[in-house]
Amino acid sequence: MITKETLIKFLDSRVKDFSKISDKIWEFAELQFKEEKSSELLSSFLANEDFTIEKNVAGIKTAFIGSYGSGNPVIGILGEFDALSNMSQKSGIACKGSLVDGAPGHGCGHNLLGTGSLAACIAIKEYLKETGMKGTIKFFGCPAEEGGAGKVFMVRSGCFEGVDVAMTWHPASQNIVWKDSSLANNQAYFNFKGISSHAAASPHLGRSALDAVELMNVGANYLREHIISDARLHYAVTNTGGTAPNIVQAEATVLYLMRAPQSNQVRDIYNRVCKIAQGAALMTGTKVEIEFNTGVSEFKPNIPLTGLLEKNLKRILPIDGYTNEDISLAKSITDTIPSIDTFLSRLEDKKLAEHIRETGICNGFIENITGLGSGSTDVGDVSWVVPTAQFTTSCAACGTPMHSWQFVAQGKSNLAHQGMLTAAKTMALSAFDILQNPQILKEIKESFENDLNGEKYICPIPPEISPKY
Ligand SMILES: [Zn+2]
Known part of the structure; x- marks a missing residue:
């Protein structure tokens, strides 16, 4: 036995x-x-x-x-x-x-x-x-x-x-x-595309993708006040669009990780972050492509x-x-x-x-x-x-x-x-x-x-x- x-x-x-x-x-x-x-x-x-x-x-x-x-x-x-x-x-x-x-x-x-x-x-x-x-x-x-x-x-x-x-x-x-x-999460890349231009000679012709990333982050930081306090928002700028300050950055990417106790809360926060990204694109005259990366329940x-x-x-x-x-x-x-x-x-x-x-x-x-x-x-x-x-x-x-x-x-x-x-x-x-x-x-x-x-x-x-x- x-x-x-x-x-x-x-x-x-x-x-x-x-x-x-x-x-x-x-x-x-x-x-x-x-x-x-x-x-x-x-x-x-x-x-x-x-x-x-x-x-x-x-x-x-x-x-x-x-x-x-x-x-x-x-x-x-x-x-x-x-x-x-x-x-x-x-x-x-x-x-x-x-x-x-x-x-x-x-x-x-x-x-x-x-x-x-x-x-x-x-x-x-x-x-x-x-x-x-x-x-x-x-x-x-x-x-x-x-x-x-x-x-x-x-x-x-x-x-x-x-x-x-x-x-x-x-x-x-x-x-x-x-x-x-454990916390549910979603992770997504926000890829902004703008128009490059000489930052001093013709800035009016440029549309800055980096500006869009910065404005998106400002928007997300204001969002924190209006989401449940157990939620977590983290981001990393994974593409700054280059190292030359005299070029208007034509592309830039920020990676967002959104966490909350429940999957439905994460889905809601994710949708709101996506709207902030679209708002940043509107403000800067750039385009945003949202690339879902990964998520867990x-x-x-x-x-x-x-x-x-x-x-x-x-x-x-x-x-x-x-x-x-x-x-x-x-x-x-x-x-x-x-x-x-x-x-x-x-x-x-x-x-x-x-x-x-x-x-x-x-x-x-x-x-x-x-x-x-x-x-x-x-x-x-x-x-x-x-x-x-x-x-x-x-x-x-x-x-x-x-x-x-x-x-x-x-x-x-x-x-x-x-x-x-x-x-x-x-x-x-x-x-x-x-x-x-x-x-x-x-x-x-x-x-x-x-x-x-x-x-x-x-x-x-x-x-x-x-x-x-
Ligand atoms: Zn492990």
Whole structure:
């Protein structure tokens, strides 16, 4: 008979295999939509484990689905594997130093994310195989989380149809379940076209695209007063139209990122920003072309599924497999990041706070923390079409910021591998519960329908927009 203990032991016995894969993906460090080696490594590993592989899904070369088993329930586990630009960093040291100047690096730990999810799928496959139970496990190989919104394209093309639940996790510096939403966003380029002219001899013949960008930004800054206070507007001028002040700029581009708690709020703000752009074009006698870039929906955490992940994560914690080497790396990393004393003094679990102070490592569960900041994630779109839940595990010294050289430096450490293993175990045990007890899935689905309350998913990316390679 297979029990939860069997699954835990199985994953422990294969930690070396999984760590090797994660370390290789760390080394590949491939950017969004270019994760060819990482995607191939994960999919061929799954193929060797008897998973059926469907490549090129949603028309994306590096997106794939690995499936094992038959019938319902269909359990989906999401894996990411893209790196961040300019984040190259040597591993295992506590000072900034790139491996290759200007090269990408795994600043968000997606090497661990993809591999931990793969490990969970393999454990669940073992369970299905040994018991002969009905049920399907699917690994979703999701490219381009970092700005490419890979999952949104996968949702749009129907990859998640027929999936009963989706689980995922994220490497972090603490063990937390994700109970809050994330922000929905839209991103678009506003390309202004004017007429160039000599700025002193014939300025009256010129129409400045740069003036239009500046006026658009002024308009957007006035708009802030009249949108909900939880919304965020960010912009970057990506083309100033040149460096010569004596030429009227004939072209200029500004990239806008608009965020709000709900997709419908983002849609409203986006439409108003578009009108401001048209106003700026009218004022300057220029033309504006609006180029939608990308967008994601807000995350809707499925509460019963989140609770199931929490129960199983707590079963595995605390971790006590850290070596002196792990502690010494964690402590020296801690010296390079802002102090987390205020956070520790607020922790209810005083024993855990003490452990973190002594070792620099969060080895236990952090209760009652809401939110993981006000970022956005393309997991949000999956959560609109399938009941979804996610959590984080401790893969780096406590307090290590994401997208930092410190995160990259710890990406191949034993601490990172332990966090990845904890994530795999948590998802495998939760799938075990779902397969064993149909009542759990029933509650998850009821909660999903209640949360949607009849609202239909609207893909934030228009149908004519394809992935930006
Ligand atoms: Zn990430």
